[in-house]
Amino acid sequence: xxxxxxxxxxxxxxxxxxxxxxxxxxxxxxxxxxxxxxxxxxxxxxxxxxxxxxxxxxxxxxxxxxxxxxxxx
Numbered sequence: 643x644x645x646x647x648x649x650x651x652x653x654x655x656x657x658x659x660x661x662x663x664x665x666x667x668x669x670x671x672x673x674x675x676x677x678x679x680x681x682x683x684x685x686x687x688x689x690x691x692x693x694x695x696x697x698x699x700x701x702x703x704x705x706x707x708x709x710x711x712x713x714x715x
Contacts, residue, residue, distance in 0.1 A: 662690050
């Protein structure tokens with residue numbers, strides 16, 4: 643069951659990354675000022691990296707086996 647949660651989390655993690663790439667593309671492509679676009683993209687990517695690392699760390703710290711019922715041992 644832990645493998646299933648790992649696969650689901652991996653899908654969720656990569657969907658976050660895909661969404662972030664979509665945001666970065668639009669920040670760079672449709673910004674009126676190039677300097678502001680680069681600064682806002684750098685800020686966005688740094689905050690994104692910090693949040694993704696914290697998210698992954700907290701997920702892998704969860705005791706998933708304790709949440710699931712045990713039917714047979």
